Every structure is written in structure tokens, then in C-alpha cells.
Amino acid sequence: MASARSVSPGAALLRTSRLFSLPPPLPPPHRDDSFKSSDTATEPYPTRQIITTTSLSRRTGDWGLKRPLPLKTTTKSSTPMIKVKQVDSIEAITDFKPAADHGITLRKFQEMxxxxxxxxxKGGMNMDMRWKFKGPWLAGLTDGELQKYIEKNVRNRRTEFRSFLKTKLAKEMNESAAQKAIDGGEEAAPQELDESKITDVQLTNFLRRLREDRPRLYKLVSQFLDLAPIGPPTHNSDMWKREYTTTPLTITVGNPYAKEGPPITHPSAGLSYLRTASYLENHPFYGPQAKRTPVEARVVAPRHSNGARGAKLGxxxxxxxxPGGDSTFNMSRVSADIRHERxxxxxxxxxxxKGGAKVWVEPLSATVNSKGxxxxxxxxxxxxxxxxxxxLAGGDPIPVDEQPVPAQQHRGSLRQRQRHELGTSVLGSSKTYGLTPDDLAFPK
Known part of the structure; x- marks a missing residue:
């Protein structure tokens, strides 16, 4: 093995360093200035990478960082998880804090x-599942943010936008000429136009038509700036109604993030990469299960007395x-005492x-909304x-009543019934493996 002196300075630095780099933190989640906000509440998603270590390295303060961490603060917790704010602060110390909140949550989620x-x-199928765009979601911008975006990213791209419109106009004219040739029965295809053959007069007339067709204009602008989709308007104006009834895909209404905006994190949030729940759990003793393994949920908040707010589960x-629908959680026709007993x-x-109210539920799926x-x-x-x-968790076993297996009735011809009575047809089992009694009689 070569020593550190015989290698390059960069390789020697990597060999002696205990940590290469930490990924930059994500932007913190937006918090509404209300009385419900709390400084100690768990954030909706983690913003820094969680670091863990083995139990042996934890006793010596070795977390793979530049310097060992103090044992007094890292050995008290039962979950060795931290997140580092600064590897080298001004005071020449490592600034860190516990990260068991998101670490344990990840483990619990993966167990489900x-x-x-x-x-x-709800308006139809999700035709477009794209979630990342170069441009912003205009419905979520304030007036100041919109003006700043226009001054910085839109005004200096007028020439590019005119070239983009010329390309669209040339494509439209080629399609119109080809359709006219097909309707007239002409065999020769018309000569295709390109962007350079579009005159300024044709472009000006095209812009005038776009000003009268606002949905189409928004579609072209969103394609050019790569804007996040916006849902259809709530009002029933004749212009929007005509556009959506004739060409419903003019605006990307099928995108699931058009109503509340694209997510600020990945749609999976790093929690799970399972794409479907179409699997069957097979118990080693009871066989295939109709329901997946349930989890015990804690009743965080009971149902409101006037029915305006439903119960919340953790x-x-x-x-x-x-769970919604007709279930034991929504028994409106029975009295409150009967519901409390069930x-x-x-x-x-x-x-x-003792320990708070808990109920058993079956987790079905999860979704990450636009707020993360x-x-x-x-x-x-x-x-x-x-x-x-x-x-399965080590509790009391389920009592099972063992019932004798009824004898099979042989419904065949007379010869087959005689053979069955003589014992020539032997069913296989874990004891005989399909052998007859004569085959099991070994010589002494």
C-alpha cells in the first residue's frame, strides 16, 4: 500500500479527510403566520441530510465528520441520527441537532x-403527470413577484418569442395546405414553408388573431416559457366555455398539479418508490390474506360534536x-353511546x-401535495x-379449532371405485410422499 507521500496532493487529501461534502439544504417550508404555527413542530419534510453511525463508533464520537462529536449529547438518545448545520462554524465546532423526528418517520412509513x-x-384522467417546470406557477405569485419575473425573464426574450411564433405559424400553414391538397384530390404535396419564409405582415396578422383567442395565446406563452399548468377558470364565460368544449386539451387541464401548483419536492418525497399496491400478503400459517397488515392508529383529535370536523388519526x-364511506367510523344513524362503545x-x-384511544386501520396509499x-x-x-x-408482533396466538378432514368420496366408474377401495390409489402427504403401504415396509 502506497503511503500518502507517494500519491498526488489531491488523493492524499481525500485519504486523510473523513467527509467529502454534504448536500446543500432544501428551502425551508413556507409557514403561515397564524396562531397554529409552532417553532418546535416537526417540519413537513426534512431539509438536511440525516447522518447515522454504528453503535461502536457512536461510543467514541465517530460520526464520519471532521472532528468527534460530544458523547454527552449524542449517547442519550436511543436513535443515532443527526443533521449537520455547519461542519465548521465560526466557533470552530460542528453545529448539529438531532434528526430522529424524520428518521423514525421514514422507518414507520416504509413498514406500512x-x-x-x-x-x-376529479375532472378526468391524468393525461400529463409532469411535475417539474422551468417557469413558475403564475397562480401562486404575488403582484410583485410577477412583475419581477416579467422584468427579469420575459422582456428580454421578445426576439426569441417572435421566432417561436414564426415556427408555429409555418407549421400551421403547412398543415392547412396539406389538408387542402388532400381535399382537392391533388397528388403532389405542397412545398413546405419554414421560419425564414414567414413575412412580418403574416406574423402581425397571426398576432392579431392570437389576441382574440386568449386560451390559445396562453398555451403558446406557456410552451415558450415552460410555465406550470393552471386549472380552468371557475367562471362560465362564453370564451372559455367555447374553448374547453371544442378543444379540451388547449390548456393542460389533465395535469394533477394544475389546481394547487407543482410540488416543491419530488412527488415521492424520498419516502417510497413503490408504484402500485397490487400485491398479496401471504401468511406462513394462515395463507393468503384478503387485507394487508393493518396498523394501529392513534386518535389525535375526536370528532366535533356538531359534525363540522371529522376525527383525526395519527x-x-x-x-x-x-376512512370515509359507510363504515364503523361513520355511523351517523346510531347514537353517540353506541359509537363510543364500538x-x-x-x-x-x-x-x-390507558395510553390514549387507538383504532386499527389499513393504510392504502399516500400522496405528496404541492406544499410537500x-x-x-x-x-x-x-x-x-x-x-x-x-x-406476528409477539402477542397472544389465535386459537384455532382443528377439525378433522372429511373422507373423500370417490365418484367414478365401478372399476375405479374397486381400485380405490383396494388402496391402489394413494394420496401423497408429508409422511408418505405418494408411496403405498407396501413400499413403506422396509426389509429388516
Whole structure:
């Protein structure tokens, strides 16, 4: 092995350094200035990389950084996870803080084995699933931000936009000429036009037509600036109504992020890369399961007395709503006392429940919204799945009544029934492996 002196200075520096670099932090999530905000609340998504170490290195303060971390602050926690703010601060120390909040949340989420899906589009199918754009989402900009974007990124691109419109006009004229030739029965294809053959008069007339057709103008501008899609307007004007009824794909209404804007993080948020939930869990003793393994959710907030607000559940570190539809969570026709007996703590706060009220639910899917928040969808589970989950976790086993297997009735011809009675047809099992009693009689 060559020594550090016999290699280049760069290689020697990499060999002696204990950490190459840390990725830059993400922008912090936007917080509304309201009374509900808290400085100690867990952020919707992590902004810095989480670093962990082994138990042996943790005892010596070795986290792979430039200098060892103090044992007094790193050995008290049961989860060795930190996030570094600065490797070298002004005081020549490593500025770090615990990161067990997001680290444990990631582990809990991966235990549920649910896929990350895109937000559903109630107006139709998700034709466009693109989530990253060069331009901003105009509906989310203030007046000052919009003016700043126009001055910085739009005004100096007029020449490029005119060239872009010439290309679109040439393509439109070629398609119109080709269609006219087909309708007239001409065999020779017309000569195609390019951008250089478009005159200023033709471009000016094209711009005048675009000013009267605002949806088409917005489509061309959004293509040129690569703007994030915007949902259709809420008002029912004749202009927009005519455009959406004739050509519904003029504006990308099928994009799932058109209503609330594109997400500030990746659509998966780094939580899971499962693309579907179409799998079947197979229990080693009970066989294939109709329901996936349920999880025990904590009742964070009970249902409001007037029904204006539903109950909130805590599932794997995330807050979600109770399952909708006709289920035990939504029994409006029965009294509150009966609902409290079936699902304690869901309708009213019950301090007598040890450890807080908990219910079993089945996690179905998760979605990351435009603000970077993870929204989990849960469903109602059956009565047997929680017992199986408790047994797998080391709880009491499920009592199983062993019933004798009924004898098989041989429904065949007379010769087949005689052979079956004589014992020539032997069913295989773990003891015989398909052998007859004579084959099992080994010589002594």
C-alpha cells in the first residue's frame, strides 16, 4: 500500500479527510403566520441530510465528520441520527441537532408498504403527470413577484418569442395546405414553408388573431416559457366555455398539479418508490390474506360534536382523516353511546383509556401535495386482521379449532371405485410422499 507521500496532493487529501461534502439544504417550508404555527413542530419534510453511525463508533464520537462529536449529547438518545448545520462554524465546532423526528418517520412509513401516488384529478384522467417546470406557477405569485419575473425573464426574450411564433405559424400553414391538397384530390404535396419564409405582415396578422383567442395565446406563452399548468377558470364565460368544449386539451387541464401548483419536492418525497399496491400478503400459517397488515392508529383529535370536523388519526407519524364511506367510523344513524362503545375515543375524549384511544386501520396509499406535505389514505379493516397483526408482533396466538378432514368420496366408474377401495390409489402427504403401504415396509 502506497503511503500518502507517494500519491498526488489531491488523493492524499481525500485519504486523510473523513467527509467529502454534504448536500446543500432544501428551502425551508413556507409557514403561515397564524396562531397554529409552532417553532418546535416537526417540519413537513426534512431539509438536511440525516447522518447515522454504528453503535461502536457512536461510543467514541465517530460520526464520519471532521472532528468527534460530544458523547454527552449524542449517547442519550436511543436513535443515532443527526443533521449537520455547519461542519465548521465560526466557533470552530460542528453545529448539529438531532434528526430522529424524520428518521423514525421514514422507518414507520416504509413498514406500512404503501405506494406514493399522484393527486387524483376529479375532472378526468391524468393525461400529463409532469411535475417539474422551468417557469413558475403564475397562480401562486404575488403582484410583485410577477412583475419581477416579467422584468427579469420575459422582456428580454421578445426576439426569441417572435421566432417561436414564426415556427408555429409555418407549421400551421403547412398543415392547412396539406389538408387542402388532400381535399382537392391533388397528388403532389405542397412545398413546405419554414421560419425564414414567414413575412412580418403574416406574423402581425397571426398576432392579431392570437389576441382574440386568449386560451390559445396562453398555451403558446406557456410552451415558450415552460410555465406550470393552471386549472380552468371557475367562471362560465362564453370564451372559455367555447374553448374547453371544442378543444379540451388547449390548456393542460389533465395535469394533477394544475389546481394547487407543482410540488416543491419530488412527488415521492424520498419516502417510497413503490408504484402500485397490487400485491398479496401471504401468511406462513394462515395463507393468503384478503387485507394487508393493518396498523394501529392513534386518535389525535375526536370528532366535533356538531359534525363540522371529522376525527383525526395519527398513522406512522402523519395525521390523516378517518376512512370515509359507510363504515364503523361513520355511523351517523346510531347514537353517540353506541359509537363510543364500538370505537372508543373517536366521538369524544375519553381520559380513562390507558395510553390514549387507538383504532386499527389499513393504510392504502399516500400522496405528496404541492406544499410537500404527505397525505395518507387509510381504510377500514376487518375483525381478523388486527388479531393476526398482534400475533406476528409477539402477542397472544389465535386459537384455532382443528377439525378433522372429511373422507373423500370417490365418484367414478365401478372399476375405479374397486381400485380405490383396494388402496391402489394413494394420496401423497408429508409422511408418505405418494408411496403405498407396501413400499413403506422396509426389509429388516
Amino acid at each position: 408498504n404503501i405506494p406514493i401516488t399522484i393527486p387524483s384529478n 398513522v406512522g407519524g402523519f395525521v390523516t382523516n378517518v 370505537t372508543p375515543g373517536l366521538d369524544r375524549l375519553d381520559p380513562s383509556i 406535505q404527505t397525505m395518507i389514505v387509510v381504510g377500514e379493516t376487518n375483525s381478523k386482521s388486527p388479531a393476526i397483526a398482534r400475533e
